[in-house]
Amino acid sequence: MLKGRQAFLEEEEKNLAPYAVKSNASAERVYEEEDHPYRLPFQRDKDRILHSQSFKRLEYKTQVFVYSVGDHYRNRLTHTLEVAGVSRTIAKVLGLNEDLSEAISLAHDLGHSPFGHAGQEALADIMRGRGGFEHNKQSLRVVQKLERKYPNFPGLNLCYATLAGIMKHGGDYDLSDLNIQRREDGPSLEAQIVDYADEIAYSTHDIEDGVEKQFLKLEDLMEVEIWRRNYLESKIKYPTAKDELVLRATYRNILNEFVSNLITTTSANLSGLGISSIEDVYKSFRNKKRIVGFADTLTEELKELKHFLWNQLYRHPDVMRMSENGKETIHLLFQYFEKNPSKIPDSYLEREKEEGRDRIICDYIAGMTDRYAVETLKSEGIFWQPY
Template sequence: MQTNRIQCGFKRFFLIKLAWKRSSFSFYFRVETVLKRQDIEKLEEEYLAPYAVKSGSSRGRRHREKEHAYRTRFQRDRDRVIHSSAFRKLEYKTQVFVYHEGDYYRTRLTHSLEVAQITRSICKSLRLNEDLAESIALAHDLGHPPFGHTGQRVLNDLMKDHGGFEHNKQSLRIVTRLERRYPDFEGVNLTWEVQEGISKHSRDADNPILQNKKFRFPTLEAQVADFSDGIAYNAHDLDDGFTSNLLDLGDLRKVALWKENEKILDRKYKNLDMELKKYQIVRAIINDLITDFRKTTLQNVRKYKIQAVDDVRACPVRIAAFSKECNEKNLELKRFLFKNMYHHRKVRRMEFKAELYLTKLFEAYMRYPELLPEPGHRDGNKDSLERRICDAISGMTDRSSIDEYKKLYSPDEGLGALI
């Protein structure tokens, strides 16, 4: 009987101890059989840095909803992004290489996952809100059109007299209007803080941050996600470019980040296989960039006496940053990739075809609006025809845009392909 009472007691509540050695912090509290949302919010208040965003202090959602029993607001945001149709489409949207060029190369989906992983690692070490930062990282490319930056450039040119096109704005448009999963509102009703991070650029008219004239920059969580995007982009495009033989090893060895880490590796291992060496160098480059970023960001926190979230927003400079030396090395790598990879003849050939596909689709829909996919004809849509076409094309994948082009323009496609 005594044993049963003890077991029942443990079922009713647990005694939890959280010991954070780095912060020399520990505390006890009692909860019922599972952590409630309020318990997690209490943990955040106690453990996260004073300038981190606390989910319990969120500015909320545009459309009021009942809070979840055991998930915080930002955990729900992350789940809503992952379950969106726009997120799933990222699997077939180009990073640099078109989807059918090989299973190895990164897509917008794998890139977004890598950005989220780097973001979480940095935020955990800086005691920032991982759930908020991860939500921003996973959502940051939702608005990217097919064919990467070529697609964005083409759509922006086609829309130059109709408001233009920019993928961060489109990401915000997707989560606030275009994604349809709820009967009570358009979009997925993300929190103010996640929308702020998705907007990214402080001059965008739709950026929630502009509601306060004192604010210049988004939260530190959003800034970390932004830098993580750049770290992942450069390092992983370096990996893909080397694997695809677009990059020359001799030229690569002139780039400081590659050269320095290869020397370290050569001292440790003799006659290491080049494929294995590539992975280790890319890994080391990511580590170097993250380590410098963390150190410099913490220095800026102290330098500008950041004590609260709004101190980050109102600071005259971005708190998140590389050191001057590391920034120069990272820019050197970016310039190298721009010249030797993004402007490579093979990549440029695909860009030429991508421009043809998207331009011709836009022209066809303008001439015959009835050809637009179903969402473009949705009742109550008050957007201009050009904007509806832009939404339709930007929401396509590489594969679906190529298929649509063939259906509309290829003389070899039969009547069945047009239906």
């Protein structure tokens, strides 16, 4: 039996919660398109993001460790895939639109610069007073303008609901009807769980990468409550297992605890606040009533974990050295292209009159991978230092 668009719409009506975003009411795009016969709108959005050039580049963009450190550490692509997996699980259990949450997850870091947060800091510093730079805003810019794959519109022409999910509340986005609505109504539940899935993913997998690189010591981690509890439980449950397998069990258990707690707490909040429609979700936002979140105890434990990671991993001397190298690379590239605009690709130069040289250089560098940025320095004979 073949199933088409109408059958999938009927399944959404039957299976999704009344406060979920549904395709039949939320499929509007900037540029009108014909409906696909067997793919719903958010599935099309997800596929467009997956096939974009910006998504492919995530493989060689830093999460914590640059690509040259080793093959088994997270990069911006593997992080994104983990966020998508976590958000899809949460959405499914809560009866939300899995395709929408996954699409937002896959797009959430498309605007991230090379060299992780150090790269963002460098571009933000350079662009201060010139229009600024912020990676969430850049992600929206990528899908609305910078991607060029379709002859009849710029960007990916994603649904408004997907675009609104990519936007962070309070961000300095260009004034538009979408921005005004996002500020007034707040994010959908699908977008809210992506924010938490992002936090869950990087907080848990950064522990694993830090231990793997021997930047984080087990004796120090034992001072962190969520680690200590899950590690000791894993030791008791697997008394004869090798240390490496006990560690891996601990990573999984911490991830599972965050996800499970988010689901149960959010479910209780939905019931307690009487949420029975999307309008109730927006009303709750306007009344500053939180729906998605952890229990208070786990919120404090997450804060403790993030504080630990900041001090012990992100501020580790070797990580700081890599970060400073990344910042210097971006500053040197920007200076070079300011003086040598002929080296900027035509696809960016054609927008110079409209947006100015600073912005197109920023777009070009933000889209680079770590590897391409370093290779560009080498090929132009500017500067190079091993990462």
